[in-house]
Amino acid sequence: MGCTGAGILPQGPVIGAVAGTAKLTTSIRPPERPFLSVSWSFNEANIITSTSKNVTDAGYADRIFLDRATASLELRDLRLEDSGDYTVSIMPDGGLRQEGKITLNVYALISGASISSPSAVLIEDKSSTNLTCEASGNISTTVWIKDGRPLRPSERVVFSANNKTVFLQPVHNSHHGTFQCRVSNPVSSLTVAHNLIVNFGPHNVSIVGPSPISPGPGVALQCIAASVPPANFSWTFNGNDTHVNSSLYVIEQLEVDNFGNYTCTARNTVTMMENSTFLNLRASCTAPCCSFSMLLVGALTLSLK
Known part of the structure; x- marks a missing residue:
């Protein structure tokens, strides 16, 4: 039939x-x-x-x-x-x-997801590392995420054939932060996070402060730098050590002799790198007081010679 x-x-x-x-x-x-x-x-x-x-x-x-x-x-x-x-x-x-x-x-439902990484101090451009995502259950897909965005392969980022491991060769300051691994199959999904510390910098050192500015009330100069761990700071004024060792340089009362070049040096005690920048703090001149101020500055300069 x-x-x-x-x-x-x-x-x-x-x-x-x-x-x-x-x-x-x-x-x-x-x-x-x-x-x-x-x-x-x-x-x-x-x-x-x-x-x-x-x-x-x-x-x-x-x-x-x-x-x-x-x-x-x-x-x-x-x-x-x-x-x-x-x-x-x-x-x-x-x-x-x-x-x-x-x-x-x-x-099988996925369980016990974790990210493992070698324990080592990582320094930008000098160190390499890898992150391995492991879990129990049938894993169909493994996706890596960095700071909320899909992690893409590049010259420094290489994935294993099954995406289980990501190699960072060498590490970059952009690798500092939170990595996530999402493992899934048609019946379950798990996401696990790992915070990776990459020591870098100091980069992009800059001084935030007003210039030009008129003599009078005090002023604060702020030195900033991208650095992990946070940078240590020191200041010089016209090449002379000020003994100020914080990111903030405060001038209580701005006088004519406070105008000049303020240099901030940022140091990283792990990377052993340092970078400097300077700000030329100068007077904002308006006649007639501008003329008087400039004459005074000139007289002071002559007297110092």
Whole structure:
């Protein structure tokens, strides 16, 4: 006897999680007269045959439910070994036998995700390191994220074939911060974070302060630098040490003799690097007091000579 049945099961695959439930649902409407028989097989081995009674394979006892009216099958307490091809065979009361096949993929839930990295002091352009993402369960995809954005391969960033490990060769100041690894499969996903410390700098040293400025009330000069760890600062005025060792240089009362070159030097005690910048603090002149101020500055300069 011939058979039909194309389309009685979806194309699939059906996805299930370990310890969960999967439904292999047919598109058949309940017939007016019950099917003469319904049978399901797994990888060509029969698991249940239903005629006037149900005969179930011992390995599926209490784990399957057959909807006799539609021939749909429900599998419970799923196991990884339940992954495979399922075939249904239906003999209607009159008409041709119907058959359909569908694949079930069972995945273990992902758990215990973590990122490991060698313990070492990292210095920009001098050190290299790697980050490895590990987790339990069936991992389909691994995605790396840096500071909330997808991490892309580059001359310094290289991924292993399965994306499990990312190599930073050598580290850059942009690598300082939070790395995330997101591992996922069709039934679960986990994201784990790792804070990577890259010592760098000082870079981009600058002095923030008003110039030109009129003599009078005090003024503060702020030295800033991009540095990990934070930089130490020192100041000189016209080449002379001021004994000020903080990022803030405060002039309580701005006098004519306070005008000149203020140099800030930033030092990093880990990278052993230092960088300097200067600000020429000069007077803002408006006649007639400007003329008097400039004459005074000139007189002071002559007297110093």
